[in-house]
Amino acid sequence: NAGVTQTPKFRILKIGQSMTLQCTQDMNHNYMYWYRQDPGMGLKLIYYSVGAGITDKGEVPNGYNVSRSTTEDFPLRLELAAPSQTSVYFCASSYSSATMGTQYFGPGTRLTVL
Amino acid sequence: AQSVAQPEDQVNVAEGNPLTVKCTYSVSGNPYLFWYVQYPNRGLQFLLKYITGDNLVKGSYGFEAEFNKSQTSFHLKKPSALVSDSALYFCAVRVNTGGGNKLTFGTGTQLKVEL
Numbered sequence: 001n002a003g004v005t006q007t008p009k010f011r012i013l014k015i016g017q018s019m020t021l022q023c024t025q026d027m028n029h030n031y032m033y034w035y036r037q038d039p040g041m042g043l044k045l046i047y048y049s050v051g052a053g054i055t056d057k058g059e060v061p062n063g064y065n066v067s068r069s070t071t072e073d074f075p076l077r078l079e080l081a082a083p084s085q086t087s088v089y090f091c092a093s094s095y096s097s098a099t100m101g102t103q104y105f106g107p108g109t110r111l112t113v114l
Numbered sequence: 115a116q117s118v119a120q121p122e123d124q125v126n127v128a129e130g131n132p133l134t135v136k137c138t139y140s141v142s143g144n145p146y147l148f149w150y151v152q153y154p155n156r157g158l159q160f161l162l163k164y165i166t167g168d169n170l171v172k173g174s175y176g177f178e179a180e181f182n183k184s185q186t187s188f189h190l191k192k193p194s195a196l197v198s199d200s201a202l203y204f205c206a207v208r209v210n211t212g213g214g215n216k217l218t219f220g221t222g223t224q225l226k227v228e229l
Contacts, residue, residue, distance in 0.1 A: 004157070031214055031215055033214075033216070040123070040221060040222075041221060042204060042219040042220055042221040042222055043158075043204070043219040044219075045216060045217075045218075048214045048216060049214075050213050050214045056212070056213075056214065058216070090157055090158070092157075092158075094215060096215065097215070101215060102160045102163070103158075103160070103215075103217065104160070105150075105157030105158040105159070106157050107155075107156060107157050108155075108156075108157055
């Protein structure tokens, strides 16, 4: 299994440009998540999904959109990039479980908005 | 609301010495607590979790954590540190509202193990 894969690894955007961060998992997990990581701030949840066709906002959703058309894929869309969106973005997935399935993380996408 | 606090930005320890990385939590209801590790330029990796049962939880790479309900703490420990343990460590707690088994993470503690 490849686990959770993310593309691209790095990207530089100009202010106002748009892009999609791709995330794919091959573990048949029904829960998926997008986080951003800023220095000294830990990880903040942007959006999450409990299954295909179902998404919900996390702690910091403004400026982002998601979709979940399949179990495997959970892309994150930035419509109008702003310098405040410069960050490292991580996708994660887990089983749904009453005993709290472990979240598995992708390698991250480092995004710079200039 | 659920939260975790990691009071130390950095912990320095000599190789072979015991290490402790501190975490305190605030949660209504029963806490589900986690430790993750992040190596440079990598995603987070799961170390261990406490859901219920024994207060001492054993995890990957020789790490363990002690759940202390009266002190609302979940400190990460290892009896003998290795240079290869140097990394960024995150404590996390499950968010009890809504679905999706969401986590709230602490701000992280940088562990540096020196020869």
